[in-house]
Amino acid sequence: MDGHANGYANGRAKSSPIFTSGFVRLFACNLSLVVIYFLLMTTMALHAATLYGVDPALAGLTASVFLVGGIAGRVVCVRLECRFSLRQIGLAFLALQTVAVALYFMEFVGISFLLAVRLLHGVAFGVANTVVPALAIDGLPAGRLGEGTGYFMLSNTLGIGIGPLMSVLIVVGIDYSVLFSICLVLSALSLVLLRTYREPAAAKGRSIASIRARKAPIVDSSTVKFSFFMFLIAFAYSSINAFVESYADELGLGLFAPFVFLVYAAVLLLIRPVTGKLMDRYGEDVILYPSIASMGAGLILVAFARDPLSLLACGVFMATGFGTCMSVGQAAAVKISTSSSTSLTVSTFFILCDTGCGIGPFVLGFLVSSCGYEVMYVACALIAFATTIYYRLIR
The missing domain is CATH 1.20.1250.20 (MFS general substrate transporter like domains)
Known part of the structure; x- marks a missing residue:
């Protein structure tokens, strides 16, 4: 009887759908995040060098400081999960990302301000890019984890292709304010997508178990x-x-x-x-x-x-x-x-x-x-x- 029940449960898990409405929302949310990441990562050093006349090493810090912020954001995410749900954390830091992108328009302040904004944006990205995939994985059928993760990671793949391709706009003479506007729209879109997402009951149970933990590694x-x-x-x-x-x-x-x-x-x-x-x-x-x-x-x-x-x-x-x-x-x-x-x-x-x-x-x-x-x-x-x-x- 137990073997029959387990076989039935496994069969249901393998036949459960991957492309639910929630999965699609998270896919689009992560795609927006990754497009923003690659669009700015491939253009920001040139922007800093052109606008402020700094040397290549200092201009390159616009990439390095973002990565430092990203690593810090992933650590912060783990600590926050003891107190808040993944969805709540994601919403807060997607809102922070939207603020950071809006600050890119303040070009008159100087290179130090730009580096600070890149650090802030990196933290927001690190948290959001941890939360969104985790939510997607939590919602996958147990027997289709590899397949579902592969499908979800296509959002990264598309972002890697679309982001650098959009940066070609700079080469043909489009102003940076246009790129920042695109990023602002995508950031707001990602916030709306996560706002309309509802966690499955099983994923909520795992989140509650995490929240109850007194100390998180x-x-x-x-x-x-x-x-x-x-x-x-x-x-x-x-x-x-x-x-x-x-x-x-x-x-x-x-x-x-x-x-x-x-x-x-x-x-x-x-x-x-x-x-x-x-x-x-x-x-x-x-x-x-x-x-x-x-x-x-x-x-x-x-x-x-x-x-x-x-x-x-x-x-x-x-x-x-x-x-x-x-x-x-x-x-x-x-x-x-x-x-x-x-x-x-x-x-x-x-x-x-x-x-x-x-x-x-x-x-x-x-x-x-x-x-x-x-x-x-x-x-x-x-x-x-x-x-x-x-x-x-x-x-």
């Missing part, structure tokens, strides 16, 4: 070792984010650099639903080992790229590598976690990922200065391949 200790592989992968991937455009310029292929990210997004749109289903059926290891290896192969390809096709192929390997590790790794972390708080697990995963992305460009910049881009990309490929060994040891 900063990280999910049960998944730190597992999630550290994402720090290593993100560190290696930061070489693409930070340097592929300048490297392409040096090779005379600067025109093709933005399309690397479009290829990346297009490939992920095709493979993420498939990798999610494969994870649910065969486990995360079947996906993550090839993905980590793909990451290393792609970086080797970039190191020796001398034509547009090789450069664009990098986008394919980064999608099957870094992009797949992001979605499958996050779902796997939630699956193996012993914590009752999904947001704590998600926060831990992204804290390590964000730290890798933030530290990478700074450290790798010294390697580029002393040894050149080719050596730097080969070194990052070796890090990626070494991550395969690390992952094998912890599993």
Whole structure:
């Protein structure tokens, strides 16, 4: 009787729908967040250098300080969950993000003010980008966690494609105030979407259990070792984010650099639903080992790229590598976690990922200065391949 009941429950879980109205709202909310992130991340340094005449290092702080704020925001989110529901936290910090975006219009104040606003925006983004995925994951059917997370992470994929593409508006002469207006509308939209979202009963129960906890840890200790592989992968991937455009310029292929990210997004749109289903059926290891290896192969390809096709192929390997590790790794972390708080697990995963992305460009910049881009990309490929060994040891 018990086996029959369990089989019936599992069957119901696997047949339960993923694309509920709540899931769609959260998907659109996260998409708005990510578009804002990439639209400003790819243009703000140029904006600071042009408007205030500061040197590249100071202009680059507009990106670094945002990432610092993002990491702080994820820690803050975990602490706040002891007192408030995820939805309440998300609404408060989406409102804060809207205020921060509005402050970008105050261009006359100076670079110090802009850096302070970027820090504030980073905190708001870090909290919101922890809460929204956690709410989405909490609402997924238990037997379709990998598949559902894969679908949800497509919101990140679309944001990665749309954000940098919209930044091309600056290249063709559109004023920054137009971009800030777009971001303000998207920020307000994300606030409305979460405001109209209603948590499922099961997710509310988990939130109440978290609220009742007297002391909340900063990280999910049960998944730190597992999630550290994402720090290593993100560190290696930061070489693409930070340097592929300048490297392409040096090779005379600067025109093709933005399309690397479009290829990346297009490939992920095709493979993420498939990798999610494969994870649910065969486990995360079947996906993550090839993905980590793909990451290393792609970086080797970039190191020796001398034509547009090789450069664009990098986008394919980064999608099957870094992009797949992001979605499958996050779902796997939630699956193996012993914590009752999904947001704590998600926060831990992204804290390590964000730290890798933030530290990478700074450290790798010294390697580029002393040894050149080719050596730097080969070194990052070796890090990626070494991550395969690390992952094998912890599993």
